[in-house]
Amino acid sequence: MCRSQHSSALPRRRGEQIRTPAGELDLSGATAITQISPGQAGEVFDGYRRVDNITDEILSIYQQALGVDITKDDIFYFVYGQLHDPGYREAYETDLKKMLPHIETPTDRRRFDQLTAAGRELVELHVNYEDVEPYPVTVDVKKTADPGDRETWRVQKLRWAKRTDPDTGKNVDDVTTMIYNSKVTIRDIPEEANHYMLGSRSALAWIIDRHQVKKDKASGIINDPNDWADEIGNPHYIVDLIAKVTRVAVETVRIVDTLSEDTE
Known part of the structure; x- marks a missing residue:
């Protein structure tokens, strides 16, 4: 299975801020930055003209x-x-x-x-x-936990489960199982999902890194990923996100693998 890595690319279109010629009235209220390139005229929104990046x-x-x-x-x-x-x-x-x-x-x-x-x-x-359609991961909830309780779905710090490497005898990450919290475990994540890389980490590893409660030492501000789930009224938002990113990862690897095949 080949490994995929997400690539940032130039967006399909961009916005150029319109510069009003000297002596003319600017009704857009926008600060001038650049002239519009010749042949790149497009729709104007709030003082910006949409420009095609494919010349x-x-x-x-x-x-x-x-x-x-x-x-x-x-x-x-x-x-x-x-x-x-x-x-x-x-x-x-x-x-x-x-x-x-x-x-x-x-x-x-x-x-x-x-x-x-x-x-x-x-x-x-x-x-x-x-x-996207969420990947059918298995979400195990402890029998003592109430699936209808918002607290059951709150995240403190996601992490991979551990397994013993048969070759080294050491504990390593089991990328098929994610410990969501003390009450919830997400299983049956395809191993190939972790072949979809965003830079040096897999997409799912980024989810693990970003979705944890952190306190900034300097400001004392707490970054809590559960706040967004509360705001949109979906306690399962982070679980759903994990399943969707898993789907995206699996499908990305599948598509990228076809590019390695002989095209003759």
């Missing part, structure tokens, strides 16, 4: 290389797919640690279409992760 020049280059039916959206999804391609990541591993990624203009239409389709799926997963 007409790049579109022309790709259409000449691959066909006139190529669209700017195709190019965007292709880039997102390419940045998740294990072969690309391995080939340029050193460079990617030091600089922004560089992607050559593709010449193989079939490979371009494959990466574009994969990129489209990945974007949908990563952008709309809270709307």
Whole structure:
């Protein structure tokens, strides 16, 4: 099973703040920052104009290389797919640690279409992760705990369960089981879910790190992830989030694995 790593990419579009020419009245109430680039006119919202990050020049280059039916959206999804391609990541591993990624203009239409389709799926997963079907993890609640009690679902500090490594005899993280709190345990997390990496950690490891009650020593401010669950009136929010991120991770690994297959 190949490992996937989430990649940050330039957004599909960006907002440029409009600069009012000298001597003209600015009714937007916005502070000027930049002139709009030639040929990049777009819709204006609150003093910002929406600008396409895929330029007409790049579109022309790709259409000449691959066909006139190529669209700017195709190019965007292709880039997102390419940045998740294990072969690309391995080939340029050193460079990617030091600089922004560089992607050559593709010449193989079939490979371009494959990466574009994969990129489209990945974007949908990563952008709309809270709307995916939760992975059917098993949520065990102790018999002495009341599932209807809000306190049953409060998080203090998530952690992995432990297991004994048969080769070393040492205790290691069991990434198939998460200790939610003293009353709740989440089981049957697919091991491959932890192959989806966000930088140096898996997506689920980030959930563990971020969803714990912390107190800032300097300010005394307490960061409590349970507050959001209370605010939206869903005591199971963090449990649901774990199941959804598990789904996203499993599906990401599945998609990325197809990019490693021989395309001939």
